[in-house]
Amino acid sequence: MSVPIEITDLRVAYESDVEILRGVNLCAAANTMTAIIGPNGAGKSTLLKGVAGVAPVTRGEVKLGERRVEGLPTVDLVKAGISFVPQESSVFGQMTVAENLRLGGWHRRSERDWLNQRVQACGALFESIRPYLERKAGDLSGGQQKLVEIARGLVGEPSLLLLDEPTAGLSPVMVREVYRELARLKERRSVTVLLVEQNVREALEVADRVYVLAMGQNDTEGTAEDVSERLESIVRNWMSREGSGVVS
Amino acid sequence: MSAGADHGTKPMMDQLIVQSLILGLLQGGLYALLAVGLSLVFGILRVVNFAHGEFAMLGSFAAVFAVTSFGMPAWAALIAAAAAGALVALITNVVVLRPIYLSRMRQKGEYTIIATFMLSQFLIAATTVLFGTTYRNLPGLWESNLNFFDYVYLSGNRLVAFSAAIVMIGTLFWIVYRTDTGRAWRALTQSPLGASVVGIDIHKYANYAFLVSGAFAGLAAGLLAPLMFVFPSSGVVALVKAFIVVIIGGMGSIGGALAAGLLLGVVEVMGTIFVASGYTDAYGFALMIAVLLLRPAGLFGKMGRAI
Known part of the structure; x- marks a missing residue:
C-alpha cells in the first residue's frame, strides 16, 4: 500500500x-x-x-x-x-539476475511463493533483461545492470x-524501457x-x-x-x- | 653411481616426494582453516583484522586449560577453543570495530587496521601477564603414528586435524552457498551498498562473520596445539601464515584460501625437505612475493573476491 x-x-x-x-x-x-x-x-x-x-x-x-x-x-x-535504487552500481555481480531479484524481497524471504511470483513478475518487466535471468548480473552491460537494480527495487512491493x-x-x-515502466507505475497508482x-x-x-x-x-x-x-x-x-x- | 644404486634411489625419492606431498597437504589444510576466517571478514567487511592471530592464540589457551584445569577430553577442548575464538571475535567486532563503522570519520579502513593491531598487542600482553610465557602443549585426539603400506607414515593427530579442517571448510562452503546467512555474506561482499538497500542487516551478518572467523581460528589453533606449542605470541605466527594464505588465494575468497593453504603447506614441506631445512617460513614468503609480482589480486584473481 x-x-x-x-x-x-x-x-x-x-x-x-x-x-x-x-x-x-x-x-x-x-x-x-x-x-x-x-x-x-x-x-x-x-x-x-x-x-x-x-x-x-x-x-x-x-x-x-x-x-x-x-x-x-x-x-x-x-x-x-522504502525501496532505494541508488545511482551508484549496487548490483550483485557474481550472482545471477534472478538471485539479484530474489534479494530484493529479502525482508519477506520466508514467504517463498510470494517471492517466487514477485521474482517472475519483476524479471519480466524489462525486455532488455528478460532473457538473461539465469546469467550472472556482472556479465550484463552497465545499462542492463541498472535495469536489474530497478526491477530488484520493485520486488518487495514498496x-x-x-x-x-x-x-x-x-x-x-x-531509457524508453525505464520510462515506460515508470508510466505504468504511475498509471497503477500503487507506489x-x-x-x-x-x-x-x-x-x-x-x-x-x-x-x-x-x-x-x-x-x-x-x-x-x-x-x-x-x-x-x-x-x-x-x-x-x-x-x-x-x-x- | 651404479645402475643398481639408481634403481634403489628412485623408489626412495618417489616415496619421499609422496610423503612430503601428503605432509604438506595435511599442514596446508590447517593453514586454510586459520586463514579462511580472515578472508571471510575481509571479503564481507573490508576489515584487515590484525587481531585474527590472537583469536587463534586464545582458542589454543582455552583448549589447554580445558584439558589441564578442567580435565576435559581432547574433543571437548577443541569445542572450547572454537567457542573462545568465536567469543573474542564477536566482542572485537561489537566493542572495537562497530564504533568505527558507525562513526562519520574518514579512512575507516585505516582505523580498523590500527584498532585491530593495538588489540592484538593488548591481547598478547594481557595473556603474558595472566598466564606467563611458559610453552604449553595439548594432547591430541589420535596420539599414534600410522603406517600406510610401509610407504607413507603419518601422525594420527595430523590426520585428525586435516580431516576436521576439511569438514569445517566444507561446512563453511555449504553455509555460504546454501543458506540465507551465506546469501547475505555474498551480497555484502559483492556490493555493500546493494546489501544495505535491499535491507540486509549488516551488523547482524558482520557479527556472524566474526563468530565464524573466530571459531575457525580457535579450532585451527586447538588442532595445531598437539603439534606445536601454545604461548602468548603464538598468534603472530598464525597471523603471518593466514596473511600469506589470504594474499596468495585472493583476499575475500574462501575457495582461494583453501587452495592457497594447501599450496603453502606443500611448498613449505617440499622446500624444507628438498632445498634446505632451515628456511621453512622463507618458502612461504617467497611464494607470496611471487604471487604478488605475477598476480597481485591472488591466484583466484577477481573472481575470488566473491567469497
Missing part, C-alpha cells in the same frame, strides 16, 4: 563539518510521482540517500504516512516499505520508491515515487509534482506543467549560481 511522505528541514552531513543538505522540505501525496531536479551538487541524490538511511541525517524529520522514519537503520526502512538517476548511462532504448533525474524533460513528462533544489536547499517547486513552463528561467537561475552546494 502506497503512503505519503513528508520531509521537513532535512539536513545531511557526511562529516560533522561538511553539510550537504541544509534544510530541505518536500511533501508528496500517496501514489504520486515527484521529480527532484537541480544542478550538480544541489543535494538531490543526498536527499534520497538521507531518506533511504544510507546518508547520515543530522536534523529534520521524515514522515512516512504517520510514522517518523528518519535515522532508522536501512533494515527497518525497507521493512517500512510503498515508497526512491529512484536516483535511473537512466544515467543507459542507451536510448533502455509513491521520488525520482531524481538529469533528463529533466523526460522526468517532467511522468511527474505529478516537481521540486527544484539548489545548493542543498529548496529552490522552487510546482506541478510538472508549471515547472515545464518555467524551466528556461529555472535553468538560467542555476547557471547564474556559483559553487556546488557543498558548504564547508
Whole structure:
C-alpha cells in the first residue's frame, strides 16, 4: 500500500563539518510521482540517500504516512516499505539476475511463493533483461545492470520508491524501457515515487509534482506543467549560481 | 653411481616426494582453516583484522586449560577453543570495530587496521601477564603414528586435524552457498551498498562473520596445539601464515584460501625437505612475493573476491 511522505528541514552531513543538505522540505501525496531536479551538487541524490538511511541525517524529520522514519537503520526502512535504487552500481555481480531479484524481497524471504511470483513478475518487466535471468548480473552491460537494480527495487512491493538517476548511462532504448515502466507505475497508482533525474524533460513528462533544489536547499517547486513552463528561467537561475552546494 | 644404486634411489625419492606431498597437504589444510576466517571478514567487511592471530592464540589457551584445569577430553577442548575464538571475535567486532563503522570519520579502513593491531598487542600482553610465557602443549585426539603400506607414515593427530579442517571448510562452503546467512555474506561482499538497500542487516551478518572467523581460528589453533606449542605470541605466527594464505588465494575468497593453504603447506614441506631445512617460513614468503609480482589480486584473481 502506497503512503505519503513528508520531509521537513532535512539536513545531511557526511562529516560533522561538511553539510550537504541544509534544510530541505518536500511533501508528496500517496501514489504520486515527484521529480527532484537541480544542478550538480544541489543535494538531490543526498536527499534520497538521507531518506533511504544510507546518508547520515543530522536534523529534520521524515514522515512516512504517520510514522517518523528518519535515522532508522536501512533494515527497518525497507521493512517500512522504502525501496532505494541508488545511482551508484549496487548490483550483485557474481550472482545471477534472478538471485539479484530474489534479494530484493529479502525482508519477506520466508514467504517463498510470494517471492517466487514477485521474482517472475519483476524479471519480466524489462525486455532488455528478460532473457538473461539465469546469467550472472556482472556479465550484463552497465545499462542492463541498472535495469536489474530497478526491477530488484520493485520486488518487495514498496510503498515508497526512491529512484536516483535511473537512466544515467543507459542507451536510448533502455531509457524508453525505464520510462515506460515508470508510466505504468504511475498509471497503477500503487507506489509513491521520488525520482531524481538529469533528463529533466523526460522526468517532467511522468511527474505529478516537481521540486527544484539548489545548493542543498529548496529552490522552487510546482506541478510538472508549471515547472515545464518555467524551466528556461529555472535553468538560467542555476547557471547564474556559483559553487556546488557543498558548504564547508 | 651404479645402475643398481639408481634403481634403489628412485623408489626412495618417489616415496619421499609422496610423503612430503601428503605432509604438506595435511599442514596446508590447517593453514586454510586459520586463514579462511580472515578472508571471510575481509571479503564481507573490508576489515584487515590484525587481531585474527590472537583469536587463534586464545582458542589454543582455552583448549589447554580445558584439558589441564578442567580435565576435559581432547574433543571437548577443541569445542572450547572454537567457542573462545568465536567469543573474542564477536566482542572485537561489537566493542572495537562497530564504533568505527558507525562513526562519520574518514579512512575507516585505516582505523580498523590500527584498532585491530593495538588489540592484538593488548591481547598478547594481557595473556603474558595472566598466564606467563611458559610453552604449553595439548594432547591430541589420535596420539599414534600410522603406517600406510610401509610407504607413507603419518601422525594420527595430523590426520585428525586435516580431516576436521576439511569438514569445517566444507561446512563453511555449504553455509555460504546454501543458506540465507551465506546469501547475505555474498551480497555484502559483492556490493555493500546493494546489501544495505535491499535491507540486509549488516551488523547482524558482520557479527556472524566474526563468530565464524573466530571459531575457525580457535579450532585451527586447538588442532595445531598437539603439534606445536601454545604461548602468548603464538598468534603472530598464525597471523603471518593466514596473511600469506589470504594474499596468495585472493583476499575475500574462501575457495582461494583453501587452495592457497594447501599450496603453502606443500611448498613449505617440499622446500624444507628438498632445498634446505632451515628456511621453512622463507618458502612461504617467497611464494607470496611471487604471487604478488605475477598476480597481485591472488591466484583466484577477481573472481575470488566473491567469497
